[in-house]
Amino acid sequence: MILVMNTHRPMNEQNITRNWPRAGYLRRLAAGIYDLFLALAIFVITGFVGHLIFIAWMKLGWIQGVQDFSQLNQHPEQLHWLHVWVRGWCFFWIIYFYIWFWQRGQTLGMRAWRLRLQHTDGAFLSRKDALLRFFWSFGGLGNLLIWCRSDRRALQDYLTASEIVYQQ
Numbered sequence: 111m112i113l114v115m116n117t118h119r120p121m122n123e124q125n126i127t128r129n130w131p132r133a134g135y136l137r138r139l140a141a142g143i144y145d146l147f148l149a150l151a152i153f154v155i156t157g158f159v160g161h162l163i164f165i166a167w168m169k170l171g172w173i174q175g176v177q178d179f180s181q182l183n184q185h186p187e188q189l190h191w192l193h194v195w196v197r198g199w200c201f202f203w204i205i206y207f208y209i210w211f212w213q214r215g216q217t218l219g220m221r222a223w224r225l226r227l228q229h230t231d232g233a234f235l236s237r238k239d240a241l242l243r244f245f246w247s248f249g250g251l252g253n254l255l256i257w258c259r260s261d262r263r264a265l266q267d268y269l270t271a272s273e274i275v276y277q278q
Contacts, residue, residue, distance in 0.1 A: 130275035132262035133225050138253055138274060144219030145208075152207055153200045160199040164192050205244055212240040224277045235272060243270045 252265030
């Protein structure tokens with residue numbers, strides 16, 4: 111195996127990587143399904159916390175015309191803002207989950223399936239690259255390009271100069 115030195119991070123044991131083969135579609139899909147369950151758990155937990163924050167805002171009087179959660183049905187505008195707030199709050203934390211793990215090379219699903227996300231030179235992704243990767247993946251549809259290409263790279267891999275490799 112060939113060793114590649116990461117020039118983006120200080121010299122240590124973590125920034126020397128082997129030249130592992132790129133991961134195929136089914137292995138990526140399995141890791142993605144695993145991560146989807148984790149994202150669903152994050153959605154449920156942050157949804158609960160988001161509702162608690164909204165209730166606290168009502169109790170503090172920051173939401174006009176509503177003092178109790180049961181009164182929201184009578185105030186459709188405030189009910190609308192509850193939905194906007196909670197969905198935005200939840201999706202923020204889901205995006206943060208992916209970005210945080212991708213900056214470190216692996217989500218929990220990728221770790222279970224022995225996959226690693228890295229730039230083509232072996233370096234970890236920056237926060238900006240991880241965010242771009244999230245949006246360029248189009249909810250996983252970018253992975254369909256793997257079926258059309260022999261180099262096993264998805265759309266988000268090309269657009270962020272990254273790859274997912276299988277750690278044998």
